[in-house]
Amino acid sequence: AQTIHQWPVAEIKAVGSPLSLGCTIKGKSSPNLYWYWQATGGTLQQLFYSITVGQVESVVQLNLSASRPKDDQFILSTEKLLLSHSGFYLCAWSGGARNYAEQFFGPGTRLTVL
């Protein structure tokens, strides 16, 4: 069975500080990977996706960047946090083989920027 793990579970950071969030998928080779941001009680906004190691596509610019250093790992980062970065960050994966593949979401990371 596939499992998806996100770290950390929650973070409280200062404006202007750097950030790194991680996501690991086990039990699935060559998954498509995704990052989403969600304001409290709001909709999900897709940020990035990656279909292979080393390649990341940006969907929306929010002063964030993403990298895929390994087949099973996806990293979201920024050098300078803004207040607007607060929210819930979700990583997801899909099988990628079909053009209608379901996305499976992780438990999320709650980020508070002060």
Add this chain to the structure above:
Amino acid sequence: QQKVQQSPESLSVPEGGMASLNCTSSDRNFQYFWWYRQHSGEGPKALMSIFSDGDKKEGRFTAHLNKASLHVSLHIRDSQPSDSALYFCAVSESNYNVLYFGSGTKLTVEP
């Protein structure tokens, strides 16, 4: 600009009742439609997909798609308190890796 609109914003139904959620998109390039459900503090989970006009039933959940009007609905019969959650419509174009989520409907099922 929100590409996917949902209504109502919130909905309250009694246990055992029927809940009806609506979703309308503004882009005729959308081809694939999903319903996701998110319980508080968790990641969303897919309920069902629908890609062809008409109805699709899975257990207590029925989705209806009308591509001509870009409208998809979700009906939950025999609603249970555990169905209380945020429900999102999600759509994608030919690039299935980009998924657009709707504004969401908060469903409360009262015991």
